[in-house]
Structures are given as structure tokens and as C-alpha cells.
Amino acid sequence: MMDDDPRENIHGLRIIKTARTEQAINEAARAGFRPLVKSVKPSKDIRVVVCVWQDLVTGEIRTLCEPHVAVPPPGWKEVVKPTAYYPYHFPEPFAAYLIPPDLQPGERVWVEDLIEDLIGTTWNSNNSRLPSSEAVWDGTKLKIDYDPDRDRSFVVG
Amino acid sequence: MTQPRFKLVMQFNPLTNRLFADDGRLIKRLRCPFRLDWRKLGPTDDPTARHCDICQHTVTDTAHRSDDELLALMAANPKACLKVDLYQDNLTLTYHDGR
Numbered sequence A: 001m002m003d004d005d006p007r008e009n010i011h012g013l014r015i016i017k018t019a020r021t022e023q024a025i026n027e028a029a030r031a032g033f034r035p036l037v038k039s040v041k042p043s044k045d046i047r048v049v050v051c052v053w054q055d056l057v058t059g060e061i062r063t064l065c066e067p068h069v070a071v072p073p074p075g076w077k078e079v080v081k082p083t084a085y086y087p088y089h090f091p092e093p094f095a096a097y098l099i100p101p102d103l104q105p106g107e108r109v110w111v112e113d114l115i116e117d118l119i120g121t122t123w124n125s126n127n128s129r130l131p132s133s134e135a136v137w138d139g140t141k142l143k144i145d146y147d148p149d150r151d152r153s154f155v156v157g
Numbered sequence B: 001m002t003q004p005r006f007k008l009v010m011q012f013n014p015l016t017n018r019l020f021a022d023d024g025r026l027i028k029r030l031r032c033p034f035r036l037d038w039r040k041l042g043p044t045d046d047p048t049a050r051h052c053d054i055c056q057h058t059v060t061d062t063a064h065r066s067d068d069e070l071l072a073l074m075a076a077n078p079k080a081c082l083k084v085d086l087y088q089d090n091l092t093l094t095y096h097d098g099r
Helices: A022-030 B067-076
Strands: A015-016 A034-039 A048-055 A059-062 A076-085 A094-099 A108-111 A119-123 A126-129 A133-137 A142-144 A154-156 B010-013 B017-022 B026-029 B049-050 B058-061 B081-085 B091-093
Touching: A015 A094, A022 A034, A022 A094, A048 A126, A108 A142, B026 B067
Parallel strands: A015 A108, B010 B091, B058 B081
Antiparallel strands: A034 A094, A048 A059, A048 A076, A108 A133, A119 A126, A133 A142, A154 B081, B010 B017, B017 B026, B049 B058
16 A cells, blocks of 8 residues: 655654564665664563454355444354454564664654554454554663553554 | 444544544544644634634534535535534544545
8 A cells, every 4th residue: 555654754763663573674784774673572461352254145254343333234144253362473483673873862753563462443342463662772672652541542644 | 124324424544543424434534743632722703713824724524524525515615624523423433534
């Protein structure tokens, strides 16, 4: 989709990229970045609930992301009851923030692709990941700016 | 036997923050680096929109617009900002981008 943002900085903040494969991490290291390698740990708090209805005539299915608000209309049957699952897929159980060699302690940056599982949006007992965030580099790690008490039921952008 | 058609409304994928029209066309991917709180944004002449003091953009509430209106808005101003409430009536959720 042609909606990816090609900017190099977000309102004056440098963008920290994330590499999610061994090849990408090593290419970045050879290019002069310092990979800050972290484990990818799916959080049990990140989950969405779906159920599946099936058309009794055609066999086609429909996935319901809000199973609590509807019952199957005539001609349809619930074939998978509301089921919670972790909806994200990552290629490896590790990833790395690519730290520019000239990044200074105290510098605020924009982390484009968070490795950590933090709750971004919440609705009806579902939680999605926070994709990006500001952070501060302290010389050895990125301290992610995250407010767990913020209202997460709406999205602006 | 004629099978019922499901009502077509705007779709929002909270996993990717992409907003789609009822026919599957992408309206916008919502990304705000400031993680704005809609409730704290300033008023505008349009009661369905608010003002962001940080980037000086008008943020339009999608709860009060049709998908055709939003597509036209984005075509006229690709940097326009939108607000989506996951509980708003004119929206359903999807975990897949596109139909």
C-alpha cells in the first residue's frame, strides 16, 4: 500500500529502525549501526477475539471481530465460537533496534517498530500492540515513553 | 434462497490502524507520533473536528462522516488527520487489511 511514511524524522526526532531477521541485523551492523538485540516476547495481554459464521448454503465464512454484538442471521451458523488469540506474526523470536553510531545519551528518538509488546488500543476486552513510540536513548538502552493509563479506545492520525 | 447481505460500513483494522471504505478502498493509515488525546484537542468551527496545536492540523472525527466524504477529504489533503473511536456506530472492525 502506498501509505508508508518515507520521512527520515518525525518532527525533529530521528527514526530508529528495527531489523527482524538475522540477515537484516547483520546487514545493518556492516552498514555501521549498532544492533540492540532483544527477545520478541508475545504478551498474554495482547489478544483479540473472533468468531466465525458460515453460510449454510455456499459454505463461505465470515469472521466477526465483535462477536458480542451479533447473532448469525437466518442461513448462517456460528461454526467457531468467540476465541481469543495473539494476532501478530514475527519472523524470528528476536529482533534488534538499529542504533546509529552517533546517537547520544539523552537523545529523544522515534522508535518506528517496537519490539516490546505494549498495549496500544483497547476495545471490548481486546488489546492490540502499540506499533511505535517516542523513546530516550540512555547510552545502553531505549527507554520507551509509555503511559499505561492513557485512554486507548480511540486512534488519531 | 436469497442469502442476507451484510451491511457495508467503514472498516478499521486496529492491528495496523488502517481505515477502509465499505468497498475495501484504503482511506488512511492512522499514525500520530504524539499519541494525542482527542479529548484534549482544541475546538474548531466544525463541531465534528478539533485542532491539534502540535502539528497545526485539523483532526476530523470519522464518526460523523461517510466513507465517501473521508475519501474526498484525503484526496484533497493527503496529510489530513482523522480520529477513530473503536466504539463508533458507523464502523466495524477487521483484523485483515482489505477485503
